[in-house]
Amino acid sequence: MTNYLILGSGAAGISASQAIRKLDVQAEITLVSExxxxxxxxxxxxxxxxxxxxxxxxxxxxxxxxxxxxxxxxHMQAKQILPEQHQVVFSDGRRLGYDRLLxxxxxxxxxxxxxxxxxxxxVTLDSLEETRLILRLAHRGRLxxxxxxxxxxxxxxxxxRARGVAVAYLLRGxxxxxxxxxxxxxxxxEARLRHEGVRIYPHTELVEIQGKNGKVVGARTxxxxxxxxxxxxxxxxxxxxxxxxxxxxxxxxxGILVDDRMQTSQADIYAAGDAAQVFDPSLGRxxxxxxxxPACLQGRTAGKNMAGGGDAYLKGAAFNVTRLAGLTTTIxxxxxxxxxxxxxxxxxxxxSEGWRQRPEGLVAQTSSEVNRLRLLLGERKVIGAVVMGDQxxxxxxxxxxxxxxxxxxxxxxxxxxxxxLDMVLAEAANRLDEQGGRQHxx
Ligand SMILES: Cc1cc2nc3c(=O)[nH]c(=O)nc-3n(C[C@H](O)[C@H](O)[C@H](O)COP(=O)(O)OP(=O)(O)OC[C@H]3O[C@@H](n4cnc5c(N)ncnc54)[C@H](O)[C@@H]3O)c2cc1C
Numbered sequence: 001m002t003n004y005l006i007l008g009s010g011a012a013g014i015s016a017s018q019a020i021r022k023l024d025v026q027a028e029i030t031l032v033s034e035x036x037x038x039x040x041x042x043x044x045x046x047x048x049x050x051x052x053x054x055x056x057x058x059x060x061x062x063x064x065x066x067x068x069x070x071x072x073x074x075h076m077q078a079k080q081i082l083p084e085q086h087q088v089v090f091s092d093g094r095r096l097g098y099d100r101l102l103x104x105x106x107x108x109x110x111x112x113x114x115x116x117x118x119x120x121x122x123v124t125l126d127s128l129e130e131t132r133l134i135l136r137l138a139h140r141g142r143l144x145x146x147x148x149x150x151x152x153x154x155x156x157x158x159x160x161r162a163r164g165v166a167v168a169y170l171l172r173g174x175x176x177x178x179x180x181x182x183x184x185x186x187x188x189x190e191a192r193l194r195h196e197g198v199r200i201y202p203h204t205e206l207v208e209i210q211g212k213n214g215k216v217v218g219a220r221t222x223x224x225x226x227x228x229x230x231x232x233x234x235x236x237x238x239x240x241x242x243x244x245x246x247x248x249x250x251x252x253x254x255g256i257l258v259d260d261r262m263q264t265s266q267a268d269i270y271a272a273g274d275a276a277q278v279f280d281p282s283l284g285r286x287x288x289x290x291x292x293x294p295a296c297l298q299g300r301t302a303g304k305n306m307a308g309g310g311d312a313y314l315k316g317a318a319f320n321v322t323r324l325a326g327l328t329t330t331i332x333x334x335x336x337x338x339x340x341x342x343x344x345x346x347x348x349x350x351x352s353e354g355w356r357q358r359p360e361g362l363v364a365q366t367s368s369e370v371n372r373l374r375l376l377l378g379e380r381k382v383i384g385a386v387v388m389g390d391q392x393x394x395x396x397x398x399x400x401x402x403x404x405x406x407x408x409x410x411x412x413x414x415x416x417x418x419x420x421l422d423m424v425l426a427e428a429a430n431r432l433d434e435q436g437g438r439q440h441x442x
Contacts, residue, residue, distance in 0.1 A: 001026050004306060005088060007078045007244070009033040009340035010042065011292050012273025012299035013104035014061070017074050019303025021069050027307070029070065030096065030207030032088075034077035037128045043292055045131045046152075048349060049138075058128065078105075081248040083266050088267045098266050100306040102255060103245055105298060107238035107274035107290055109152075121216030122232045125156050135232055140164030144225055145219050147206050149177050149237030152324050153173035153190070156233040158325065161196050168227055169193065170204040180335055185386060188370055192325035201327030206232070238290055252302075253277055255288050260312040270306055272298035291320060297356055317402040321394075330394040333384035333401040371398075377414065380406050393422075396429040 004020055006013045009031040017029050040058040047053040047416075066073055080089040081103075087095045111117055123134050133171035137431045138144075138160055146156045147170045154176075157169050175186035190200055205222040209232050240255035251257045251265035255277030262270045263279070273295035289295070294315070301313040317333040371389035375382055375397065382401050387394040400407065405428070407414065413424045416424045 001028055002307075002432060003028045003097065003099045004030070004102070005096055006031045006102045007088070007099075008104035009035075009039045009073060009328070010104060010106050010273060010274070011295040011304070012106070013102065014039050015296040015299030016102050016104060016270075016272060016303035017071050018069065018308065019309070020307045020327075022070075023304065023307035023309050028072075032074045032078060032090070032096075033129060034091075035129070036073070036075055036375035038073060038075075040128055042127075045125055045320045046159060047127075047153035049125065049134060049155065055128070066309060076245060080192045081244050081269070082183065082359045083248055083250075083269060086268065091137060092096050094158040098268070099366070100270065102299075102302055102306065103264070103269065103271040103275055104273045104295075104302075105241040106238045106295075107246065108238045108241050111234060112206070113235060114209060116211055116216070116219075116232075119209055119216045120212035120214055121211075121230055122209055122234065123156075124234050125152055125159070126238075129271070133235075134159070134231075135163070136213065138163040138165050142166070142231060143229040144168070145170060145229045145305065146233040146235065147172075148233075148237075149173070150180075150235065151236070151320075151324070153233070153235035154193075154324055156194065156235055157198055158196070160231070160233065161198060166197070166199075168199045168201060168229070170206060170221065171200065171202045172205055174202050176200075180331060181386065182374060183372070184387060185372070188327070188372070189325045189390065192327065198392075215327070237257065238274065240288055242275060245269075245275075248328055252362065253286065257286060258302075260314075261305040261310075262298055262313060270302040275289055277314060278315060287316075290316075291318070293319065302439070314411040319398060319400070319402070323424075324388075325389055327387060327390075328391055328393060330387040330398070331384070332394070332398050333375070333376075333382070335384035335386050377407070377411065377413070380408050380411075383432075393425050396425050400403060400428060 002024060004027055006017055013031055017031055017144045020029055039061055041060060044053060044058040048055060059287045077091040078088050079091055087097050089095050109126040121137060122302050124130060143163045144160050144165045145168045146153055157167050160167050176189050178185060188328050193200060206219055207222050208220040209216055210218040216230055218230055219232060220226055221282055242256045245256040246252045250265055256264055256271040256275050258264055258276050259270050260279060264271050277288050280287045294436060298313055301311050304311040320331045323328055332424060373393060376384040381404055385397045408427060410424050
């Protein structure tokens with residue numbers, strides 16, 4: 001009987017365990033989690049904070065599911081991996097042996113090295129425990145500062161607003177999330193936040209968090225501003241938890257380096273999810289994904305290979321459906337750097353604007369009802385897209401991007417200024433459906 005040990009019971013660890021159980025019914029599968037809460041939806045934390053879901057809805061598995069799958073779930077922290085002995089040492093001194101080990105330890109929120117970070121009231125939206133703490137602190141009428149530029153920062157801002165907290169949102173740069181959104185998209189998000197009463201401070205960096213009796217009372221910014229607050233939310237990125245692998249002598253870079261079978265540089269040790277750094281053939285380098293979908297897929301691939309299944313991880317186009325200032329937004333493929341490539345053309349449709357073609361994909365937004373689609377077109381393929389509001393075309397565009405569909409035949413039609421791109425996309429969708437139908441029927 002093969003003994004599988006999984007460090008971390010998040011999306012990657014659970015997906016790997018399910019894949020192992022499918023291939024090896026006899027397997028002894030032990031999942032270790034340092035979090036008492038075990039397996040829950042991390043993306044769901046934002047909705048718990050905003051009050052849209054209750055805690056109970058965050059758990060995808062019941063006790064009965066764990067029993068049915070015969071996973072041993074242990075609440076413990078792994079302290080050291082001993083590859084030679086095929087053992088892991090835990091915080092209580094216990095050792096567990098393994099035949100195959102998976103490191104699925106995820107990532108943790110980066111905390112800046114600032115005076116006052118240890119004060120009560122400095123929070124990150126990182127775990128269920130941390131979210132409960134934010135909920136205990138987020139009373140109506142309180143003042144909060146949120147610093148950071150991506151999705152999690154916005155989730156903190158919106159969650160705190162939903163709890164009646166007054167929020168000052170500090171942006172390091174000139175606008176919101178400039179490495180992914182174009183200027184119009186950033187401005188749309190900012191306008192909606194202001195409408196919700198959020199005060200936005202561009203070009204503003206925290207340099208000190210100030211406290212009294214161990215609790216946050218204010219913060220100082222690089223430009224000398226003094227802001228009063230009782231809460232400081234930090235969301236400046238996540239860092240893969242690679243320290244166990246590094247100490248055990250495994251190859252690491254930003255994360256734990258794995259091959260396309262999710263195997264690390266050490267035989268019998270695999271890594272998956274936010275902790276792993278996987279080769280991306282489209283970019284020609286190893287990257288970190290930090291998304292739920294890829295964590296599940298990587299976990300499944302690792303599990304299959306650990307159980308002798310043999311399966312290569314094929315990284316798909318990046319795909320993230322999220323909500324930015326209440327606006328459903330789908331981000332597909334490469335949208336950040338495309339506009340710097342002279343061969344890439346951006347086309348945008350804003351409500352009541354028709355289609356506009358601009359090199360940087362910019363269009364003025366005139367309607368208060370925001371429906372916006374930005375496509376980045378390469379010479380033969382759609383490279384990336386941002387779909388805001390109306391999601392009618394997101395599935396088609398996702399298919400065009402993820403399947404690398406040759407758009408040579410429709411590209412000219414797509415580029416016609418004021419042309420009926422809606423119809424071109426609908427046509428593309430029909431073709432894709434027909435192809436799919438033929439494949440299923442074959
Ligand atoms: C607030 C928030 C919102 C998000 N929203 C989205 C979203 O909208 N869409 C999306 O695609 N992704 C989103 N993500 C990211 C997504 O949740 C992660 O990519 C995914 O959870 C990664 O899964 P994982 O299994 O690799 O790691 P995790 O889910 O982090 O699980 C790793 C587990 O390992 C445990 N662990 C670590 N070290 C040890 C140790 N030494 N011993 C024992 N246990 C250990 C950790 O405590 C943790 O429980 C969001 C994340 C957050 C925090």
